[in-house]
Amino acid sequence: MSSSDERRDEAEKPVVSRRNFLKGTGVAGVALTIPLAPGAEAQAGVAGVTVIGPERSKITLNVNGTPRALEVEPRVTLLDALRNDLDVTGAKRVCDRATCGACSVILDGKLVYGCSVLAIEAQGRKIETVESLASNGQLHPVQKAFVDNDAQQCGFCTPGFVMACKSLLDHHPEPSADDIRLGLGGNLCRCGTYVGIKAAVAQAATEMKKTRTKGGRRNG
Amino acid sequence: MAEYKWPEESKRKYIGKRISRLDGPDKVSGRAKYTFDINRPGMLFGKVLRSPHAHAKIVSIDTSAAESMPGVKGVRIIQGPGTEIQWAMDEIALVAAVDEGTAEDAARAIKVKYEVLPHVVNERELASVPAANRRPPTEQTKGDPAAAFSGAEVIVEDVYGNDVITHCCLETHGLVTEWPGANNVLLHQSTQSISSNGGEMARALQLPAGSVEVKMDHIGGGFGSKFPVDRWGVEATKLSKQLGGAPIKLMLERDAELTVAGTRPSAYAKVKVGAKKDGTLVAWESESWGSGGVAGTGMPPYPYVWQFANQKTRHHSISTNNGPQRAWRAPNHPQACLVTMGALEDLAAKIGMDPLDFVLKNIEMTGVRANVYRDELLKGAEMIEWKKIWRPRGQGGVGSTSTVKRGLGLSLHTWGGGGHASDCDLTVHPDGSVEIKIGSQDLGTGTRTTIQIVVAESLAVPREMVKVHLGSNKYPPSGSSGGSTTIGGVSASSRRASIDALNLLLEKVAPTLGTTADKLEAVDGKIQVIGDPTKSMTWKQACAKLGTQPITTRGKNPGRENLTSAGVGGVQMADVSVDIETGIIRMNNFIAVQDCGLIIDMKTAESQVFGAMIMGVTFSLYEEKIMDDQTGRMLNPNMEFYRLAGLADIGNFKVHMMTGKGYDERGPIGLGEPPTVSPGAAISNAVANAIGVRVSTLPLTPDRVLAALARKGGQAS
Numbered sequence: 001m002s003s004s005d006e007r008r009d010e011a012e013k014p015v016v017s018r019r020n021f022l023k024g025t026g027v028a029g030v031a032l033t034i035p036l037a038p039g040a041e042a043q044a045g046v047a048g049v050t051v052i053g054p055e056r057s058k059i060t061l062n063v064n065g066t067p068r069a070l071e072v073e074p075r076v077t078l079l080d081a082l083r084n085d086l087d088v089t090g091a092k093r094v095c096d097r098a099t100c101g102a103c104s105v106i107l108d109g110k111l112v113y114g115c116s117v118l119a120i121e122a123q124g125r126k127i128e129t130v131e132s133l134a135s136n137g138q139l140h141p142v143q144k145a146f147v148d149n150d151a152q153q154c155g156f157c158t159p160g161f162v163m164a165c166k167s168l169l170d171h172h173p174e175p176s177a178d179d180i181r182l183g184l185g186g187n188l189c190r191c192g193t194y195v196g197i198k199a200a201v202a203q204a205a206t207e208m209k210k211t212r213t214k215g216g217r218r219n220g
Numbered sequence: 221m222a223e224y225k226w227p228e229e230s231k232r233k234y235i236g237k238r239i240s241r242l243d244g245p246d247k248v249s250g251r252a253k254y255t256f257d258i259n260r261p262g263m264l265f266g267k268v269l270r271s272p273h274a275h276a277k278i279v280s281i282d283t284s285a286a287e288s289m290p291g292v293k294g295v296r297i298i299q300g301p302g303t304e305i306q307w308a309m310d311e312i313a314l315v316a317a318v319d320e321g322t323a324e325d326a327a328r329a330i331k332v333k334y335e336v337l338p339h340v341v342n343e344r345e346l347a348s349v350p351a352a353n354r355r356p357p358t359e360q361t362k363g364d365p366a367a368a369f370s371g372a373e374v375i376v377e378d379v380y381g382n383d384v385i386t387h388c389c390l391e392t393h394g395l396v397t398e399w400p401g402a403n404n405v406l407l408h409q410s411t412q413s414i415s416s417n418g419g420e421m422a423r424a425l426q427l428p429a430g431s432v433e434v435k436m437d438h439i440g441g442g443f444g445s446k447f448p449v450d451r452w453g454v455e456a457t458k459l460s461k462q463l464g465g466a467p468i469k470l471m472l473e474r475d476a477e478l479t480v481a482g483t484r485p486s487a488y489a490k491v492k493v494g495a496k497k498d499g500t501l502v503a504w505e506s507e508s509w510g511s512g513g514v515a516g517t518g519m520p521p522y523p524y525v526w527q528f529a530n531q532k533t534r535h536h537s538i539s540t541n542n543g544p545q546r547a548w549r550a551p552n553h554p555q556a557c558l559v560t561m562g563a564l565e566d567l568a569a570k571i572g573m574d575p576l577d578f579v580l581k582n583i584e585m586t587g588v589r590a591n592v593y594r595d596e597l598l599k600g601a602e603m604i605e606w607k608k609i610w611r612p613r614g615q616g617g618v619g620s621t622s623t624v625k626r627g628l629g630l631s632l633h634t635w636g637g638g639g640h641a642s643d644c645d646l647t648v649h650p651d652g653s654v655e656i657k658i659g660s661q662d663l664g665t666g667t668r669t670t671i672q673i674v675v676a677e678s679l680a681v682p683r684e685m686v687k688v689h690l691g692s693n694k695y696p697p698s699g700s701s702g703g704s705t706t707i708g709g710v711s712a713s714s715r716r717a718s719i720d721a722l723n724l725l726l727e728k729v730a731p732t733l734g735t736t737a738d739k740l741e742a743v744d745g746k747i748q749v750i751g752d753p754t755k756s757m758t759w760k761q762a763c764a765k766l767g768t769q770p771i772t773t774r775g776k777n778p779g780r781e782n783l784t785s786a787g788v789g790g791v792q793m794a795d796v797s798v799d800i801e802t803g804i805i806r807m808n809n810f811i812a813v814q815d816c817g818l819i820i821d822m823k824t825a826e827s828q829v830f831g832a833m834i835m836g837v838t839f840s841l842y843e844e845k846i847m848d849d850q851t852g853r854m855l856n857p858n859m860e861f862y863r864l865a866g867l868a869d870i871g872n873f874k875v876h877m878m879t880g881k882g883y884d885e886r887g888p889i890g891l892g893e894p895p896t897v898s899p900g901a902a903i904s905n906a907v908a909n910a911i912g913v914r915v916s917t918l919p920l921t922p923d924r925v926l927a928a929l930a931r932k933g934g935q936a937s
Contacts, residue, residue, distance in 0.1 A: 073319075073321055075321055076321065080320065083257070083259075084259070084265075084319070084320065087259050088250075089250065089253065089254075089256075089257035089259070090249070090250020090251075091250075092254075092256065092257075092390070092391070092440070093256065094390045094391075094474070094859070095474055095858060095859035095860075096473075096474055097474075097858065097859075097860070099858070099859040099860045100390070100859050102390060129250065130248075130249065130250040131249065131250045131251075133249065134249050139245060139248065139249065142248075143245070143248040143249060146244070146247075146248045147240050147241070147244035147245055147248055148240060150240060150241060150244070150823050150824060150826075150827045152241070152244060152247050152248065152664070153663075153664035153665065153827060153828075153831055154390065154391070154438070154439060154440050154441045154663060154664030155243070155247030155248075155252055155438060155440070155664060156254065156390040156391045156440030156441060157390055158247050158248055159247075159248075159250045162248050180867070181867065181868040184866075184867045185866055185867065185868055187866075187867070188390075188859065188864045188866060189390075189834075189864075189867075190388055190389065190390050190441050190443075190835070190864060191441060191664055191831045191835075192830060192831030192832065192833065192834025192835045192838075192865075193827070193830075193831060193834075194830075194834055194865075194866075194867045194870050195827075195830040195834070195870075195873050196827060196830070197867060198867065
């Protein structure tokens, strides 16, 4: 399932519970990694399942190609670990419950809400944040299109929208109106930048197509 | 010598052009740091314990369990025993701990006993508001409305209004506060008021005004809700001092943001308005009410824009147990506009006139901006193809089907938007680079970008040579960003600073060019003799003449020669489709025609208008702070049920900015508020035109649309 297909599911079910969302991301064993009282943990101990917490645990996260060591409680979300423990603050905390998309990051190639993935679940997975898109000081075509079309005002939703657009165009290089509606339907803006964002998607799609035809997709 | 006055259109290189915002690359790459992103060494996390009751007296507070928890560094009671809490989620106590989870656990471990008192949280039905919650009504009469109504041939009477909405800033309110020394404070605060917050915090702490430094590079939305340092900011700063000055980050949770950090007050009004059969407006009468929390709320300016010779207004301010109102983009205007333009649309429909013709017929009643409105109405009608699509009320506009009805609606609005007081320091360095320091803030409106444009234009240098520094109260003070006052203030002060600096430079280099400063001008990166480009030197060569001493000038607004003015007009027209089986409204097209004097950056100006219209779609169709009568609490303090429009909800938007003669010479005028005013009225009117009945209260949710259709005896089941 591509990330935009996943968003499609969400769009059709407007009320997405965190649990459903976690299932949707393909994360196994969610219930078992939710911190439990020590006694409960032992009872929950199933062969082959690693029990973590409730105390802080040492973990390593692969963030934008760099392994980063940190110590977090199991209840800490990927978003908060990035922001509070690793000072990677591009992804924003806004609704903190899988509605607004400001925390969007790409996990093993799939767009996810960072507020709805636990940090401990992201171990061993490839985490891409908005900070990784520009290379050698050059903005990614999606980023450049956001600047050119003024697809931002306060900019607090922008990193999430940029990641959602990148994911959309990675999976749908020539997106239809419906692809855009569904692919970006999981992100919200308060300043009202959607007119610019629509124009940015169109520009970025054209630019990325040019790059591809020249040979070699950039930035995956 | 250069003059302060704005350059003629033919001489503008940057002003009025489409220029991408200066901080765009930082924002798209995650480099832009907001207050929420600030991480300081040894930083603690603050969490607030809040009242579960809308009205209660605090009997006792026990913080011992919280204080003894590992990782908890401090607990501070904000409102102690004996205090009467007036709204749910008001602050009781603050905890600082080593991480967020611990701070949350500790806040939960504080035990508070309350004596619960009766509350009132809803005021939509005036009759059901207890007498104790109503202030004595205010009444104003002009002319002889009773006599005028007796001469009216057509009269409409109905109720119009909108419920309380919130600002819903994506970056919640908050700050990171610390004491770098025993008697000085460093604040990183999400604020619209960088220059005044230091003094405000210092007063609260009884410190000299200069001892609090405030910094903010970027802000994730304010919309009028982020002016003060707030009690939670003061309390966090006091707790930091108790803890040896350690930095504390306190950002509100989403539910608190929507509950206590600002609302736009409700506004309801029973309106009677009369006209002659030919459409001539004759009289207005309204009885209105609304609430912005415990303090009630004042009367919006009814009737809005239209100046009736005969009118009577009566207003009830209602006190409710809700979090207090704060300025919300164009305070009181959207409400007054909705009520007024709604009633006028209904009157036009009753007379049987096209509202466009009706408004144009009476346009002189709008006063000094009648000609602006007339031009804008005609432009807007052309953009939305009004005459082609519009059909009389209830018939359904062109393209309607048996179940989906199309309608058009229009509205007009005004706002002041004159420039605020603003100081700035501009430095021209001997290497030719230019810096400007200004105690302003960029709310995402493009303030940085416009300052750079003004300076580069004034000095005739490339924009890239101008570095803009804002977001610190250590820079010369500039006004709060509210009421659309920023562009007028900062453009005027930076223009004056630039021209003064340029004239000093011209004096410095005049001898080298064998002339006097009054014979020189700056053009395209050169200083040249006026009218003789052969006698010139490059900007860099000129600046090198400064030797080791840069030029620094202080620009001010207000100042010599007026560079900005106040008062704009705008028109908006909405084209909607309403499914009369489901009550769902879809935006087809939405257009805005807006005046804001001289436009500094067309690209970010248009973004402001688009943004205001989208926010307008949101508050017209979706936004409502839903209060529960039983518990006195907000039922939707989150972003799944406090709904904002998404990208797919907005339809096709077009913006036309009025520029050129009659507009440019007024200088820059603020644009944040005006386009926020009309959407509710334009969309509500379009829905009434489509379905043949008024949905009286915003938001125009499907249930309300169906209820209105049912009242009309229409097709709704």
